[in-house]
Amino acid sequence: MFSTSMSWHDLGFVLQGAGVTLAVTFWAILLGTVLGMLFGLIRAVSPWWIAAPLGVVLDVPRSVPLLIQLVIINSFKSIIGVNASPFVVSCVVLGIYASAYCSEIVRGGILAVPTTTRRAARSLGMTYWQDLKEIVFPMALRVMLPSWIGLTLGVMKDTALVLWIGIIELLRASQIIVTRIQEPLFVLTVAGLIYFAMSFPIARLGAWLEKRWQEND
Amino acid sequence: MIEIQDIHKSFGSLEVLKGVSLNVEKGEVVSVIGGSGSGKSTMLMCINGLEKIQRGRILVDGTDVHARNTDLNKLRRKIGIVFQQWNAFPHLTVLENVMLAPRKVLGRSRQDAEAVAVQRLTDVGLAEKLKVYPSKLSGGQQQRMAIARALAMEPDYMLFDEVTSALDPQLVGEVLDTLRMLSSKGMTMIVVTHEIAFAREVSDRVAFFHQGRIHEIGSPEHVIGNPQQPETIAFLKSVL
Numbered sequence A: 001m002f003s004t005s006m007s008w009h010d011l012g013f014v015l016q017g018a019g020v021t022l023a024v025t026f027w028a029i030l031l032g033t034v035l036g037m038l039f040g041l042i043r044a045v046s047p048w049w050i051a052a053p054l055g056v057v058l059d060v061p062r063s064v065p066l067l068i069q070l071v072i073i074n075s076f077k078s079i080i081g082v083n084a085s086p087f088v089v090s091c092v093v094l095g096i097y098a099s100a101y102c103s104e105i106v107r108g109g110i111l112a113v114p115t116t117t118r119r120a121a122r123s124l125g126m127t128y129w130q131d132l133k134e135i136v137f138p139m140a141l142r143v144m145l146p147s148w149i150g151l152t153l154g155v156m157k158d159t160a161l162v163l164w165i166g167i168i169e170l171l172r173a174s175q176i177i178v179t180r181i182q183e184p185l186f187v188l189t190v191a192g193l194i195y196f197a198m199s200f201p202i203a204r205l206g207a208w209l210e211k212r213w214q215e216n217d
Numbered sequence B: 001m002i003e004i005q006d007i008h009k010s011f012g013s014l015e016v017l018k019g020v021s022l023n024v025e026k027g028e029v030v031s032v033i034g035g036s037g038s039g040k041s042t043m044l045m046c047i048n049g050l051e052k053i054q055r056g057r058i059l060v061d062g063t064d065v066h067a068r069n070t071d072l073n074k075l076r077r078k079i080g081i082v083f084q085q086w087n088a089f090p091h092l093t094v095l096e097n098v099m100l101a102p103r104k105v106l107g108r109s110r111q112d113a114e115a116v117a118v119q120r121l122t123d124v125g126l127a128e129k130l131k132v133y134p135s136k137l138s139g140g141q142q143q144r145m146a147i148a149r150a151l152a153m154e155p156d157y158m159l160f161d162e163v164t165s166a167l168d169p170q171l172v173g174e175v176l177d178t179l180r181m182l183s184s185k186g187m188t189m190i191v192v193t194h195e196i197a198f199a200r201e202v203s204d205r206v207a208f209f210h211q212g213r214i215h216e217i218g219s220p221e222h223v224i225g226n227p228q229q230p231e232t233i234a235f236l237k238s239v240l
Ligand SMILES: Nc1ncnc2c1ncn2[C@@H]1O[C@H](COP(=O)(O)OP(=O)(O)OP(=O)(O)O)[C@@H](O)[C@H]1O
Pocket: B011, B014, B016, B034, B035, B036, B037, B038, B039, B040, B041, B042, B043, B162
C-alpha cells in the first residue's frame, strides 16, 4: 500500500503556489496580449523605418534568457528606486517577454489577410480603420488563436523561473515540500498534474474555438 | 458619368496605362476586352481610387477622383466593384456580408440594412442562403453574393472585373444572368470580360485594350462583328 508523509496541509501549500502561478500567468498574458496587439499592429501597418526598429527592440526580450531578464530587472528596480514587489516585477518582465512573441503572432495574422479582401472592403467605402476593425482583426484572430494558446501555455511553464527572485509559485512550493519530506518523485508528480490541470482547460478552449470557426470558414 | 481623360499609370518602371481615355454615359454598358496584362484591371482600380495615376484625370459625376481634397470613401459609395476573386468576408454570414457596409458606411439601422440586403440577395437568387457562411457556397453563389454586397450600397455605377473567370463553366451562366438583369434595369456598367458572346449581347460599346491603350472602340457589331485593327482580329481569334 502506497503511503506518503505529504499532508493535506502540504497539499494546500502547493495549491497556494499554483494560485501564484496562475496569477502571474494571467497578468503576464494580459499585459503581453495588450502590448503585443499594439506592437504587432504597428509592425504590420507602419512604414519600414518604424516597423524595423521596433522589431529589433522586441528581439531583445526574445533572445535574452528570461532568467537573466528577471534577475537584472529585479536588481535594477532597487537601483533606480522603484518600489515594486517581486510579484509585480515578474508580471512585467513576463508580460514584456510575452508581448514580443505576441506581436509576432499578431503581425503574422494581420499580414495573412489577403489584400484582395481588404480592397473589397475599401471599395465598399469603408475607411482604413473600419477595414481593420470589421475585416482584418476578425480574420486575423482565427489565424492567431492557435499560436496565442501556445504562447499562453508556454508562459505558464516559464513562470517557474520567477522562483529565482523569491516568489513561491507552484514549483518552488513543491521544492520546499520535497526538501522537508524527501519524496521528490511523488511531490513533483503532484506538481506536474497540477500544471496539467491548469493548462488543459486553456488548450481545450482553444481547440473548441478553432473547431467552431472552422465549421464556418 | 465617368470621364477618363488620358490617364497614365506605372508600377515602378512598368508603364501599364499609356494614355487611356473613355467616357461612360449614364445607363451605358461598356465592355472591356483584351489580352492578359493589357491594363484592364488597373484601369478599374484607378476609377475608384484604389490605384493612383501619374498623369491625366478621372471624373466621376464631375468629381476628380485623384484630387487631393476628394473624399474617396464617400466617392466609392456610388461605385460598386466586383473582382475576379469573390472576396467574401469569411467570418460573416451571407446576410452579414451584405449588411456590413450599409450599416458602417451609410449608417443605416439594422432593420433597414437587413431589408435592403434581403432584397438584393433575393435579386441575385440567394434568398435561401441568408444565414449560411460563404465557405458553404459555390463559387458562382459567392460571386453573386459579392454582387449583392456591392448593390446594397445603391451605387450609381458598377465595375466588373472578369467576374466569371474563376468559375467552373457550369456556374458562369448564373452570374452572367445577374449582370443581364442589372443592365436591363439601366445600371451604368463597365464590364471587363473574356466572355465575348456576352459582351456582344449586353454592351452598348466594346473597348479593346492592347498594351495599355484602347486600341479599338465602338459598337459590338463593329468591334466584335467587324473589327478593323489586326490586333483586335488576332485577339478575337485567340479567344473565340
Ligand atoms: N500592384 C502591382 N504592382 C506591380 N505590377 C502590377 C501591379 N498590378 C498589376 N501589375 C502589372 O500591370 C500589368 C497590367 O495588369 P492588369 O492586372 O491591369 O492587367 P489585365 O488587363 O487586368 O490582365 P488580366 O486579363 O490577366 O487580368 C501587368 O503586367 C501586371 O503584372
